[in-house]
Each structure stands twice: as C-alpha cells, then as structure tokens.
Amino acid sequence: MDFNTYDIEYHPVSPDNPAEYIKLCGVADFDIKKTFDCGQCFRFEPVGGTPHEIEFAGVAHGKLISLASEGDTLYIYNTNPDEYLRLWRRYLGLDTDYEAVCRDILSRSDNPALARAVSAGRGIRILRQDPWETLCSFVISQNNNIARIKKIISSLCKRLGERIDCRGMEAHGGDVGQYTFPTPLALAAAGTEVLRELKVGFRAEYLADAAARVLRGELDFDCIESTKDTAACAARLKTVKGVGDKVAACILLFAFGRYDAFPVDVWIGRVIEKYFGGCRDACLGPYAGIAQQYLYYYERYLKGE
C-alpha cells in the first residue's frame, strides 16, 4: 500500500544538534500517546522534560528512536530519510490510509458503541513490531497485567539483550541505558532457571519452547509473512506452547500487520457481551483487528468519559 509519502525534512548531526532527526508535516491520524499507550507495545515510555507537546522513546527492531509531535508535525529522532522509508514508515503504519480504514469499519455496522470507539481511538496506528519480540511479549502477557508485563520485558532485555549505543540521544530516552530484545539463541542459552529469576513464572517453559522451535527452524516467521491465509498462520503459531487463539491473533495483528486478526481478551469479551449482544462474529471486515483495538482502547481507558 503506497499511501501518502510525506515531505521529509532532514536534520543531520551538528554542533547544536546531537542526534539526527527527520520532520514530517501534515501527518493525520497519528496520535503518539494513544499508539504507544494502547496495549500493543510494551517498550515505549514518555520522555521527561521534552520541549515537544508529546514525546515517546523506545527500542524497536534493535534501535532506539524517539517520536515527538506538535499538532500534525511529527519528529523522529535518531533516524534519517533512508532508514525511515525502509523501516519506520512501515513500523509506524504510516503507509496505511486510516481515513479509508475507519470508513470501511463504520460501513460494516451501525452499532453506536462501535462509532464511539472509532471516534475515541482515532489516531491509534497498529505497529509492525518484530515477530519474535511480539511472540514473547504476548506469551508473557497471559494472565498478567500491563505494568508487570513491561517490567518483565525490561528485565529480560537488560539481562539477556545487547546494550545499544545511544550517543546523542541523551535528551530523548537514551539517558537510561537501552538494550535490544534478546535473540532466540540468547533466550534458549539462558534456560528456564534464569527466566524464572526474571519473574516470568510458569511462562518460562513456554518461552524456552518458542526459542527452541525458532532455532530448529520449526517456526519460520518469513513463512508466516508470505502465507496469505490468516487462519493458517494462526495455526502455525499455535504449535508453540503457550500460544493460543488470543496470543496468535496479537502476533499477527501487531507484528505482521494482519488487520483481519481479531484478538479476544477479557476486555473485548466484555465489549462483545455489552454492546454486541454476545455475538462474537461481529463481522467487521478486513480491518476487524483495528476495530478491535479501538474497542479495547475505548473500553479499557475511556470508561466513564
């Protein structure tokens, strides 16, 4: 999908500019806070003391970046136009026309709760995160809460990941010391004992199994990427212990951009019960997963507003 290529203004490193960055103008339907605070991603945090209206920083695809905005102007620190077009444009979902997505979703149901959720969730972008990291993150998420999921993932990275060079990024989240997400090899080598030390609990065997399968070539993310049938992809992912319907859908939606994947957790279960009369197959079309994220955000964070 080649949608909306923004004009990219590049600012290289200079004496009064320690980190290279790019500036994009007229970026619609992208709310940084909602996007990184809506439960799809566990490694981005707000930057303190920023002169921008909003700024979030985190590690993705092995690199620290920082995102800031002033109205519809978007700044991405620690990158350049080349890398943006190759990596971050796709990661951030800026290659997708969300105006059209929302129109499609709303055309498939006249449910008033859905309309309210789409309105409330406007600006959320579904990220395309690293498949391995996403798999582990959502295995850890099972029967767990978001604050604790973040802590566990952070300690996993610090103990088993590699330290990232953050020079020049001190004012953009690089002051705390950043680490990559551990590779399958690093995780397998650590073993279940170390994983338990890192408080993953009963999920230690699941993570070890996932790492072993990737190392043996039994789980191939490139193969999943090229398989068109989403249900078949889910079935492949579910061969990993600890991956059921919900986690498989999260991986497909948040790592592979399979917008038709529809994760049903306790919150979405309540939404279906309350607003859709218990009818699970609301039939929201090829962007049902995005609709799901609007509904999740609406129910979870905006109850009572």
Next chain:
DNA sequence: CTCCAGGAACTCC
C-alpha cells in the same frame, strides 16, 4: 485475606 491481570494447558466427563 481474596481477587484480578491483553490466557492457555491440562484433566475430567
């Protein structure tokens, strides 16, 4: 103390 958290495996019938 109990209950819950972006669930899933396991064990019964």
Next chain:
DNA sequence: GGAGTTCATGGA
C-alpha cells in the same frame, strides 16, 4: 467438545 482447575507473581 465444553466446564472446571491450575499455573507464578505482585498490586489493589
């Protein structure tokens, strides 16, 4: 093929 149980952990 469903219903109930258990899993490790910390915060409310």
